Amino acid sequence: MTYQWNSKETIGLLGELTGIPSPSGYTMEIMKKIEKMMDSWNVDYTTTHKGGVIATIKGENDDRHRLLTAHVDTLxxxxxxxxxxxxxxxxxxxxxxxxxxxxxxxxxxxxxxxxxxxxxxxxxxxxxxxxxxxxxxxxxxxxxxxxxxxxxxxxxxxxxxxxxxxxxxxDPRFTATESGFVKSRHLDDKASTALLLQIVKHFSSAAEKLPYTTHFYISNNEEIGYGGNSNIPAQTEEYIAVDMGAIGDGQSSDEYTVSICAKDSSGPYHYGLTRHLVDLAKKNDIDYKLDIYPYYGSDASAAISAGYDVKHALFGPGIEASHSYERTHTDSLKASAALLYAYVMSPLVS
CATH class of the missing domain: 2.40.30.40 (Peptidase M42, domain 2)
Incomplete structure (x- = not known):
């Protein structure tokens, strides 16, 4: 059974997540929610001293690992x-x-x-x-x-x-319109968190097995610079931040495709891994945009700054009016979910 993205379930989960207050530094309630979800799916996880949750699903290859992260802390x-x-x-x-x-x-x-x-x-x-x-x-x-x-x-x-x-x-003021738009505060990064959790749920019970042991890191301090920059398992070779695409003048990203980041304020993301994501999007007919975010940082770049020897990359749904009253579209969520699945089933970059 391959992964079937469920729009209604994702939007429902996103509404739940945005409804739980979780400004950076005050994320206890939402992290308890994440832990309960992992328990209900019988997924192994650890909780860091900082309060983040790292869920692990073993793959056919348990010697080489990859890690994906999204953050639930907000402004x-x-x-x-x-x-x-x-x-x-x-x-x-x-x-x-x-x-x-x-x-x-x-x-x-x-x-x-x-x-x-x-x-x-x-x-x-x-x-x-x-x-x-x-x-x-x-x-x-x-x-x-x-x-x-x-x-x-x-x-x-x-x-x-x-x-x-x-x-x-x-107040998030979460609204899902009949035309497919989702408006809310804190879509950065609860939209990507909802997508990541859906992937975890799928592989917790699906017959198909991940090719490599994969860690799903739900971090809780990204907005203040140090969410997923620790506790990364030593076998991890690739680190993907699933985070929002920034929309505005001069940007390629929009609300209808998955945005792949080539560079942000920290510098370029790993060239080989970024090209791998682009190739996966092309191969699987996933609508994507390649972009540079000039005033942006992620948990992946924070991990690199902390000294971790990993290939790092970033992609996620395009979010309009970031750090204000934000908006995206189900087309972007669907494309991001498709790239997520394609990536976790793909070979590691050599």
Whole structure:
């Protein structure tokens, strides 16, 4: 039985994943979800001290290994300061700008385990009062969280249990349209995580066997630079980051194909492995785009920087408006799933 990608199942899983708050540094709940899924599929896995999950499925060749990774940690924020007004100042977690979250609903995750909802706004939002409502810089000094509680002083907010250092997650607003588009925050990288988990589920019960022992690394610190840069088994020869393709002016990537990255801010990816992915796409009639991402890094490049001697490459679905309210299409998810399957069944690059 060969792999049959299931659009409905993938979109359902993606909705579940985006619905679990997991800003980098606060990923405990979603990692428990990943562990439960592995347990339900009877897949062997280890949990790293950093909290990542590395699932392993043995192949016909257990001497030479490959590894694929996707990350479930997302952009977010932390409470930087409680203002005298009871509003909150934020410190951003991950590489994005304040304008990307203006007007977004959020949750403040308190040490007690409880949450308080709020909205991220410019302090000078009211146009009937502030002359500079449209021109004020969206920065840490001007942006604040308006919490949904009757707490109008620093002391009152602290009595609720909110403190400096509490994590803040953003409402994903997950939407799947009849025309095949998927809109949500955190498609980077929960879209690729959903695809990787579907592959794990398939090989956990399928009669067909992987040609090489393969590790599936679900990392939880990628957005802050050190997700999958450790605990890589010594037999690993190839390391694939399954992550988003960046879309914009001058880019080849789009929302309807799988994007293969030739180079990012860390430098070129392994030439032979990248060409192997391109050849697989051509051979299997998979729609793809080859691209360079100028302001981008991945867990694969982090592993290289950490000193691991592996061939590294990157591909994944094209994501519009990355690090904001993102969008992709089922065509891109399908193409990415097809390349994933073709890759894990292919020979290692010599």
């Amino acid at each position: 977010g924020a932390m409470v930087k300061e409680i203002k005298p007004s009871g509003r909150l100042k934020l410190s951003l977690v991950g590489g994005f700008k304040f304008n990307a979250i203006e007007g977004e609903n959020c949750l403040i995750h308190m040490a007690s385990g409880k949450t308080v909802s709020g909205t991220i706004l410019l302090h000078q939002t009211t146009v009937h009062v502030y002359k500079d409502a449209g021109t004020a810089e969206r920065n840490a000094d001007n942006m604040e969280v308006r919490i949904d509680e009757k707490a109008f002083s620093e002391d009152a907010v602290r009595e609720l249990g909110i403190e400096v250092g509490d994590f803040v997650s953003f």
